[in-house]
Structures are given as structure tokens and as C-alpha cells.
Amino acid sequence: MTAIKENSTIQENRKHLLDQCPVMYVMEKIAGFWKPIILFQLSNGEKRYSELKRAIPTVTEKMLIQHLKQLESDGLIIRTAKPVVPPHVTYKLSDAGNRLAPVIDAMADWAYQDMEQKYQ
Amino acid sequence: MTAIKENSTIQENRKHLLDQCPVMYVMEKIAGFWKPIILFQLSNGEKRYSELKRAIPTVTEKMLIQHLKQLESDGLIIRTAKPVVPPHVTYKLSDAGNRLAPVIDAMADWAYQDMEQKYQ
DNA sequence: CAGCATCCGCAAGGATACTG
């Protein structure tokens, strides 16, 4: 689903590396600029597609939907579509996604610390 | 230094977003597949260039040095070159880099949890 | 040892227009 070059150097000894580098295992799932940002937005609770778009105005629709799909197929978020007109779709964190909260929180903490250091 | 499109959508309202999304602030510095992995490798203490290369065999020299430079110019790592022949260069985390430890640790924790869930 | 220079293909990402 996720378009990945089949015979890239990365893929060749991927398994080997996953053993010795847990961080790589994570990166396989949350790499992509917008993914942690989306997860952050969903950490406050579920949001509709349009709410996400408004919350992250700089991401294009293409990138947003693409990352949402990848996050869903990687089991980090859950998509729920109500069969009504007009459509009503919400996204929320899965259990695995919720377990990522410490990562996202740590990122936010670091950002606040770093900004203080800089602009104090 | 870091090649960024000047008039991209991202750049336009960047400041606005940094206010409302701390995670974006972090991503500007650690986005790039290999960066968290490099930081993870350095979290155990300083390493020489060749040690990093051996520790992360799947990254190409180009990508490794490129990410190292970006991490350095973003103030996350410190490069120390001893003026000897042959060259002796070491990389270590800066204070800001060390403050990222909780993020990296949380990633590693999540990876172990997720792998257990899967292969139990 | 620790890089730098160059070439190149392909996927990531952007803009715009359209649809169930």
C-alpha cells in the first residue's frame, strides 16, 4: 500500500536493523513530516476530517489524506465514517496510537523548552 | 544551509503554526528518517564517524553526513575534529540534543511494546 | 579516516480541478 522501493538498501537488511535499533521500527511508522503533527492533533480527542484541515492549514489535502491512510493502515488511527449525506468522517487514535502519546508529549515539551531557551 | 523552498506553503505561515503546534517546531528539526536513529545511537555517548557508519549500516555516506550536518547546524549535536592524521572526528549530543532523550526513549519503549503485542 | 563532488531516477509533495 505504502509505495516503497522494493530493492532499496533500506529494505534489504531491514529486519536486521529492527532488531538492533528499535527507533527504526518506530520511524517506519511515523516518518513523514505530518504524521506526528496529525497524531498530536488527535491526542485531544477525535476530530473530523475538516477539523484536521483547519487545525493544520499548511498541509495540502493530498498530503493529509495520504498520511491519514498510512496511519490507518499502520493501525495508529481509526477512521469512522457515518453513512449520511453529507458525509461525516472522524479520526481518532487507536490503542497503539494512544501508546505513542508519550512520544508526542515529549516532543511538545521539548519544543516549549527550546523556544524558551531561545527567546528568553 | 538546509535547503528549504523559500515560498512554499509551509514557510508562509510557519510562525503562526509554531505557536499553535509545538510538534511542528520539533519536526522542523528532527524530520528526516535517519535523524532520530542517529540521535539514538549518540544517546549512549559520543561516537566517531566510522562508528556511526557501522552502527547504521543501511544509511549511505551521503545521507549520514547530510543529516549529521543538519543536526549540527540545528544545534542538536556537537562535532569535534582532532587535527591529526588520520582525521579523528567525534559526534555527541548537545544540551538541546540531550533534552530530546525522552522523545527517543519513548520511541524505543513504544517499539518494544508494539513488537510484543504483535509477536506474542 | 572522514568526508566531498557528481550524476541520475524515482517518489514525495504541491496546485488545481473534479465527484459521490
Next chain:
DNA sequence: CAGTATCCTTGCGGATGCTG
């Protein structure tokens, strides 16, 4: 409202060879 479809450009990332 919540996406698709399409086109197009940029630059990431890989491979190879060279240098102080």
C-alpha cells in the same frame, strides 16, 4: 463534506569515484 484525479516540479536518496 470528504475525498479523487491529474499534472507537474522538486529534491531525496542511491551509486560511484575522488581527496586532504
